[in-house]
Amino acid sequence: METRASVAIEGMDCPDCARSIERAVSELRGVRFATVNFAAGELLVEFDAQATDRAAIDGRIRELGYEPHGAEATAPTRPTGWISALLATARGRATLIAATVLAIGFTLDTYVDGGVGGALMLGAVAIGGYHSARSGFQALRLTRSLDMNALMTIAVIGAVLIGDWPEAASVVVLFALGNTLEAATLQRARAALTGLIAIAPTEARVRRNGDELTLPVGDVRIGDTVRVRPGERIPLDGQVTDGNAAVDHSPMTGESVPIDRSVGDEVLAGTIVVSGYIEARVTSLAGETALARVIRLVERSQSERSPSQRLVDRFAALYTPVVIALAAAIAIVPPIVLGQPFESWVYRALVLLVIACPCALVISTPVAIMAGISSLARAGVLVKSGAHLEALGDVRVLALDKTGTLTRGRPEIVEILAAAGQDLPPLDLLGIAAGVEARSEHPIGRAIVQRGAHDLAPPYSARDVSLVPGLGARGTVTIRGQDRAVTIGAPRWLRDGSVGETTSMRDRRDDGLTVIIVGIDGALAGEMLIADPPRPEAADAILAARDTGIRRVTIVSGDHRGAAGRIARLVGVDETRSDLLPDEKVAVVRSLRVAGDRVAMVGDGINDGPALAAADVGIAMGRGGSGIATEAAGVILMRDDLRGVAHALRVGQLTRAIIAENIAFALVAKILFLTLGALGLANLWVAVAADMGTSLVVTLNSLRAGSPREAVPTAEGERPPSRAGIA
CATH class of the missing domain: 3.30.70.100 (Alpha-Beta Plaits)
Incomplete structure (x- = not known):
């Protein structure tokens, strides 16, 4: 099993x-x-x-x-301050004791009694070096390989054997202090991940059979009703059945403004009720909530090695044995072949052993990757692996789906036009149409009703309403005291088809607009122009993406040419590819990659899945996107805010730059101190300080990936339809 x-x-x-x-x-x-x-x-x-x-x-x-x-x-969780970190572990406390004993021993050796001072320094070696020696020996026994602990222990024992007790003790203390500093620094980076897990509630207040029970979230069943009061976290995903509340989604999506939730709305585990009270019917078990999926994605992203990390690991696997062989040659060849002093060349070999561990080089990539992924997760952008984060930093072409990605994905009325010779104003036409469509489930029908309610259109009641699939709705409406036959629908549906689409209507359709006519007693009374408007942030998101170095932006859509072209003009896209089937979208994405540029594809629908998988980086709209899209993508925008794309590109670029800086710095430092050690110009404690210092610098530099200068702007609330379109 x-x-x-x-x-x-x-x-x-x-x-x-x-x-x-x-x-x-x-x-x-x-x-x-x-x-x-x-x-x-x-x-x-x-x-x-x-x-x-x-x-x-x-x-x-x-x-x-x-x-x-x-x-x-x-x-x-260990403290991030280095003194607190020293006191928090047995190894740290041993380091402090060893440092104290070393200081006393060095003072006595210098000013009082060399014998007592030397004994104390040997004691410092034993106290401070025990944990490293134990770990190194066990690693050698179990894996048959020398790790940093083993190499450092060999160097210390060698220094003791040649009588350099002060240096042996100094090396032990510096090595332990360096590890503690590095651990405290790493803890800052790891805190971002543990903080994500910490927001998951462990208990829920459940109403069952009239009683309120406090249960572990794992014992809550689908269909149970949970109660959440102000200041409490929502324990599981669910649908509000009673009450209303302002809910803080920042732990999940980074949105800073609380969102109102009332009966019928969905709520997510880990979010916080700021004010109000709600009861919600549980729709997901503890391991299946949106938060649980986020945690799994982040954990998976941390376990997969990025291309840079795999390259560094392969180099490190060769580097250490080569340096150990060089150290052995330096210890043996000059004394035996050239008759040089044995002690000085052994000392040089010990210095090389300290430098043989590629810690700074190996750490150069994973900490930067973790910091970048954690930073994006806090901003509501989930990156599935380090490979995807690195690829983001090299993207130069951006392809976007239209419907649901660049647009809201739902129709809205953008303009109402009264026909010539009609004495009904546009607002009355809207009220009449809303009366006929009052019970419609069609997206366009709902858009008409919502616009009528928003614009406070005069109320009109319709009776004998009938729906004709593919054409529209008709009914009888009392207008100014007279019963009139009203028709709402496609232009071709007027007077049983005897009056069809006009030239102006065809022009508007070619411009990406859907034309809905209002007919009264068989005559054209007016037109409503329907469109799926772009997201409020779409144009700004495209500009922000260009600021990161994107050279080409393309719409890749299954919609017709007019609709795709209209959105392209509104948001500032370079070109459009329209009327595409899913496999044709894949072909377009592959053609964009032919020039050698990295391509990111942004989409939300089932039909976008293949194209997302074909791109160098697939980016899915997480909140409104389909399951297939989010599975195929390497990056998920939890806030459904397109500005997250530019933010992800910036963090990817910053992370790649930091990794390059870290690798270059670590290599230069290693080459420099290998040379100095081989020439006898560096002693043991300098080698330890250089090795641990390089690791610390690389770690601190990596943390910059977690603090990019620009964050995702706060998402704007949903904007109501504008009244400006009534003419």
Whole structure:
């Protein structure tokens, strides 16, 4: 029986630690797959439950000197201040004691008694180096490879054997302090992910059989009614059945303005009732809520290595053995072949061993990826993997679906025109049409009714209403005391087809507008121009995308040429491809990639799924998008705000730049100190300080990906239809 588990690991403070855990767990019988996400501090393992179990996996992790925690909870949060971090763990406290003993021993060795001072410095080595030595030995025993702890321990023992006790003690203390500083810095990045998990409520107040019960969310069933008071988080996805409230969606989507929710509206787990009171019928179980899906997506995105990370890992796998071989050659060849002093060349070899671990290089990518993904998640943009985040940074062509992506996806009246010779004003025509369409379920019928209610059109009642599929509706309306036969529908449907579409109507249709006629007693009384308007933020979103370096923007739509062209003109798109079937959309996306540019495709519908998968990066509208679109896409806009596209592109570009900076800095630092060490111009404690300092600089630089200078603007509320279209 195959079982998957996620294990949070406490005390994993360097990439070498992560690799040792990964290798050691993989050696267990029955383990099919094990990968450590160092940036998130987690192990993802798949194993045969009949051959091994979680206890064996946890035991193997403890053998290496780390503490595993179950999937139901993350590792305990450690302080981000470095002194607090030192005091929070046994290893940190041992480091402080070792530093104190070293200071006393160095003082005594210099000014009082060298023997006592030397003994104290040996004590500092033993106290401060115990945890590293234990972890390094276990890693060597279980994985048959040397990690950073083992290399550092060998260097320290070598320094002790050649009598350089002060330097051995200094190396131990500096190494432990550096690990603590790095761990405290990483904790800042990991806090963004654990914060996402922390917003998931663990309990719900449920009304059953007239009683109110407080239950774990896992015990709540679909159809149960949950109660939520002001200040409380909504425990599960549901539909409001009673009450109304202002709900803060910022934990889920980044929207800063609370949204009103009342009977019939959907609510999401993890969001907060700011004011008011609601009861909601549960529609999703605890593991199936939108929040649960978000958490799974973020966890999955952290476990998958990006292209840059895979490249660095391959380089690191070669780098360490090459440097160890070089250190061995330096220790052996000059004394034996050239008759050089044995002690000085061994010392140089020990310096190289300290530099042999590529920690800064290995950490250069995953922390930046994690910071970027976490930053986007807080802004309501979910990125499924580091590969997708890196690809975002290289996108130069943007393709967008029209309906539901660039537009709202629902028709609205943009203009009402009274026919020549009619004495009914446009507002009355709207009221008459709304009366006939009052019970219509057709999207255009609903648009007419909503516009009439918004514009306070005079109320007209219709009777004997009948619907004719594909044409429209007709009924009898009393107008100025007289019963009149009213027809609402397609232009061809007037006087039983004897009066069809006029030239002006065809022109408007070619311009992307749908024309609905109002006929009274068989004569044309007026026209209503219907369109699916662009999203309020669409034009700004296109401009913002161009500011990131997008060179070409294309509409890829299944709608007709007139409708696609109208939206293109309104939002500032370069070109349109219209009347496309799903497979034709795929062909268009592939043609856009021919020039070598990275292409991002933005869509929301089932028919967009293949094109989203064909693009270098697929971006789906998360709130209104189909399940197929969100599955095919690598990026999901939880707020359905197109400005999130430009924000994602900026974070992708920033992350790629940071990764390049980190790799370049780490390589230059390694080459520099390898050269200095081989020439005898760097001592042990300088090598340790340089190695740990480089790792710390790279980590701090990576955190910039989590704080881009520009954030997604606050989404505007839904705008009511404008009255300006009445003529």
